[in-house]
Amino acid sequence: MQRMPRCCTPEDIAAYSRCIAELRVDNFGATGTRMMLSGLSIGDVPTEFSERVASEHPQFGAGFGSIDRPSQFKIYAFAGYSVMTSGGGSVNGSLLRESGLNIGFGLQAPRWLRAVRLPINAHVERELCAEFQLLEALCEALASASAVAGASLDAARREVTIGSVEMLITGSSCASCLCALRQFRLLWPNVTLAVGMLRVRAALPELRVGAGQADRS
Numbered sequence: 001m002q003r004m005p006r007c008c009t010p011e012d013i014a015a016y017s018r019c020i021a022e023l024r025v026d027n028f029g030a031t032g033t034r035m036m037l038s039g040l041s042i043g044d045v046p047t048e049f050s051e052r053v054a055s056e057h058p059q060f061g062a063g064f065g066s067i068d069r070p071s072q073f074k075i076y077a078f079a080g081y082s083v084m085t086s087g088g089g090s091v092n093g094s095l096l097r098e099s100g101l102n103i104g105f106g107l108q109a110p111r112w113l114r115a116v117r118l119p120i121n122a123h124v125e126r127e128l129c130a131e132f133q134l135l136e137a138l139c140e141a142l143a144s145a146s147a148v149a150g151a152s153l154d155a156a157r158r159e160v161t162i163g164s165v166e167m168l169i170t171g172s173s174c175a176s177c178l179c180a181l182r183q184f185r186l187l188w189p190n191v192t193l194a195v196g197m198l199r200v201r202a203a204l205p206e207l208r209v210g211a212g213q214a215d216r217s
Contacts, residue, residue: 004040008183010114017116020175026118030197033172037195040182045166045196053078053168057096060170060198075099075171077130083142083163083191090163091145097134112139113183116176126176131169135184138165142188162190170198 003019005012020026028036034044054060059076075098082092113136115126126132143153146161173181173195185193 004182005179005186008114008186013114013116013179013183016179020116021119024119025175026120027172027174028178030172033178033197036178037181040178040185042181042185043194045168045194049080049166050168050196050198053080054198059096059098060168075130075169077134077167077169079134079138079165079167081138081141081163081165081191083145083161083165085142085146086157086160087146089145091141093141095134095137095141097130097137099130099133100128110136112136112143112187113180116179118174118176126174129174129177129180131167131173131177132180134167135180139184139187142191158188159190161188164192164194166194166196168196168198172197 003016005016027033037043050060057076057078060078076096077098078094078096080094082090084090110127110132113132115129115132118124118126127136142161146153146157181193181195184191
């Protein structure tokens with residue numbers, strides 16, 4: 001926990017990356033990941049949220065329960081969010097992402113978050129993790145909703161963005177995605193974040209391109 005980034009600078013993230021490389025770990029498993037999340041002030045999601053997501057999305061409906069090891073299957077991540085922006089408006093919506101290359105969501109390089117190369121499966125592109133893709137898209141949604149003509153979205157404006165995000169994942173987050181969750185908390189310090197993890201015992205249907213919606217007022 002001491003090597004978790006304290007700010008979103010390349011130097012802090014590189015220090016975390018070196019720590020993970022020294023530990024020779026890609027994933028801390030369900031118990032270790034929950035301990036890490038707790039240390040980042042990220043709690044679990046309510047049971048009602050997990051049950052609702054599982055009932056509405058088949059990707060989350062098989063093998064309900066916390067996982068005890070890294071998943072071998074495609075990972076899915078869902079988030080529901082409700083946020084009051086610095087401009088005085090509100091944005092409420094949901095996002096759904098799957099791990100891997102998702103052509104329908106674009107191929108642009110991430111603007112907000114930095115992935116970390118892991119020591120064991122070093123060939124895996126961690127920017128394609130479901131959690132990373134979802135958090136990057138969520139940052140874009142919050143930034144767009146908070147934008148004011150002629151003003152830059154600096155740290156002061158992000159700090160007055162308040163709200164909550166509940167996120168459900170069909171596996172335990174890898175060490176890179178734990179870092180991405182930390183970066184999200186640093187970028188949006190007054191947006192609370194809760195994360196739940198599920199077990200998936202079998203391959204599930206592919207994600208339909210275009211999943212996710214948002215309503216603004």
